[in-house]
Amino acid sequence: MSETWLIVKYLLIAATAVTMIFVLRARRRQHGEWLKQTAEMEVCEHLRPALSELMHRGHSLRRAELVRLSEEDLTLEIHVSPGFDAQEVYAAAKLEPPALVSERNVLYCKECWREIQGQD
Numbered sequence: 001m002s003e004t005w006l007i008v009k010y011l012l013i014a015a016t017a018v019t020m021i022f023v024l025r026a027r028r029r030q031h032g033e034w035l036k037q038t039a040e041m042e043v044c045e046h047l048r049p050a051l052s053e054l055m056h057r058g059h060s061l062r063r064a065e066l067v068r069l070s071e072e073d074l075t076l077e078i079h080v081s082p083g084f085d086a087q088e089v090y091a092a093a094k095l096e097p098p099a100l101v102s103e104r105n106v107l108y109c110k111e112c113w114r115e116i117q118g119q120d
């Protein structure tokens with residue numbers, strides 16, 4: 001194999017690696033945007049002040065997922081990082097029932113089946 005061909009081959013490999021980095025970054029950014037939109041759209045009015053408070057404090061969204069609790073019941077879980085003291089955020093965001101704090105340190109709305117939980 002000629003030396004020129006070897007150089008071209010390594011340059012192509014390097015270009016592919018650089019392209020992959022940009023593609024992965026773009027995908028991560030897209031996913032972040034999707035998470036933000038989904039969380040803002042799907043969080044209920046009772047928990048919205050807590051989500052705003054957490055975003056204001058610099059927490060970041062990690063996941064938003066529907067979790068099946070039973071045949072008929074689904075709950076939307078919004079996971080933020082880092083973890084937080086749910087009771088303290090409840091007070092700071094001036095939440096009221098039906099929003100509550102569970103014994104699992106999770107903010108949840110028993111009327112709308114939504115919850116916000118921290119993860120480290």
Ligand SMILES: [Zn+2]
Pocket residue numbers: 044045046047098099109110111112113114
């Ligand atoms: Zn609600």
